[in-house]
Amino acid sequence: MKQFKEMEMNEKERYLFDLNGYLVIPNALSKRQVTSLNKILDTYIESECSEQMNTYRFDRGPSYKSLLNWGKEYSELIDNPTVMPYLTEVLGNEFRLDHLYLDIIKSGKGPIGTRLHGGPFPVKAHEFFRFADGKMYNGLSVIAYNLKNMSPKDGGFGCVPGSHKSNYHFPEDWKEMDTLTPIVEPVTGPAGTAVIFTEALTHGTLPWTGLDERRTLFFKYSPSSIAWAKDYLNPNDYQNLSDSQKNILEGPNARYQYKSSGGKVEFHKKRK
Numbered sequence: 001m002k003q004f005k006e007m008e009m010n011e012k013e014r015y016l017f018d019l020n021g022y023l024v025i026p027n028a029l030s031k032r033q034v035t036s037l038n039k040i041l042d043t044y045i046e047s048e049c050s051e052q053m054n055t056y057r058f059d060r061g062p063s064y065k066s067l068l069n070w071g072k073e074y075s076e077l078i079d080n081p082t083v084m085p086y087l088t089e090v091l092g093n094e095f096r097l098d099h100l101y102l103d104i105i106k107s108g109k110g111p112i113g114t115r116l117h118g119g120p121f122p123v124k125a126h127e128f129f130r131f132a133d134g135k136m137y138n139g140l141s142v143i144a145y146n147l148k149n150m151s152p153k154d155g156g157f158g159c160v161p162g163s164h165k166s167n168y169h170f171p172e173d174w175k176e177m178d179t180l181t182p183i184v185e186p187v188t189g190p191a192g193t194a195v196i197f198t199e200a201l202t203h204g205t206l207p208w209t210g211l212d213e214r215r216t217l218f219f220k221y222s223p224s225s226i227a228w229a230k231d232y233l234n235p236n237d238y239q240n241l242s243d244s245q246k247n248i249l250e251g252p253n254a255r256y257q258y259k260s261s262g263g264k265v266e267f268h269k270k271r272k
Contacts, residue, residue: 009089017090018136021129021164021201022187028082028194029145036073038147041215044070045104057111058102067100067217068238075238077219078245083143086196087221090138094224097233097248098140102217105156105208112205114177116160116184119202121169126228129164129200140199140220140228147215150188154210157195158184159203170202177206199228227252 009017017023029037041058049056058067068075078097087095103110118127130137150156160183163170177184186206187195197203199220208214222228232251235241241249 008085013086014089014136017196018131020161022159022161022195022197022203023086024187024189025083025086025194025196026189027192028080028143029147029192031192033073034147034191037145037217038215040070040073041102041147049104054107055103055105055110057104066233066237067102068233072240075241075245077145077217078248079242080143083194083196087141087143090136090141090196090198091221091223092137095221095248096224096250096252098220098222098227099229099233100217100219103205103214105205105214107209108207110205110208110214114205114207116158116170116175116177116202116204118199118204119163119170120166120200126222126226127199129198138198138200138223139226140222142195142197142199143219143221144195144197145217145219146189146191146193146195147217148210148212149190150193150210150214152186152188154188154214155186155206155208156210156214156216157187157203158206159187159197159201161185163202164198164200166202175204177204180206221248222252224250225252 013023044058045056048058068078105111120129124139126139128137128139144157158177158180160170174181174183180186184206189195220228233249234251235246235249238249
């Protein structure tokens with residue numbers, strides 16, 4: 001993996017992510033990127049969405065329909081240099097892109113409703129947060145890109161800060177977010193903002209009330225040996241990927257430096 005020595009999570013950012021379970025990354029996308037991503041998205045909305053729809057999810061789907069085949073503007077986000085230092089801090093040097101999708105909400109509830117989910121309980125092998133020996137360890141973790149401006153009154157992403165470290169089950173009667181409650185923090189920002197969060201954080205989508213529609217692009221990463229999605233992204237399904245991007249699309253594996261194959265020991269270069 002390419003090193004990003006000139007950029008890294010600073011002391012305050014580490015503290016805030018550890019404290020809250022999420023971090024806002026301003027200007028994760030340039031204005032040019034936001035414009036290009038929305039322009040491409042507009043063509044797919046026109047072809048796949050009816051005018052009457054209030055919400056829609058562009059999911060991974062077959063490779064020919066995958067967001068990663070929508071053009072370089074989308075595939076280059078696999079290893080977006082702006083967010084890579086945050087991913088390596090949260091997940092370590094060895095991680096993979098587990099799945100991705102793009103949600104649109106014109107009004108009301110999103111594709112999966114407004115119910116809070118995630119959290120440290122029940123214990124899951126693929127969703128966790130741990131801290132040991134001066135380092136954080138996470139399972140499935142998310143980069144969520146705002147493709148439109150979002151203000152706190154609009155709705156959208158909401159979470160319970162610090163819930164990734166809770167020692168008790170989240171109260172069942174607090175999970176529905178039809179309205180904003182004092183324990184839920186809306187996390188917003190202008191177009192181009194990204195939010196990185198651990199899936200061990202209790203989170204969900206608040207009802208959308210903004211004048212413009214919500215457009216959020218989700219890239220979900222896991223440690224290299226772990227999978228959440230039952231189907232794996234195959235780097236051979238996508239064209240013009242860099243070596244770094246191909247590595248990040250590998251299926252779950254332990255990335256052993258030495259791997260036995262038919263009695264022959266092969267050397268596999270580690271990502272840097």
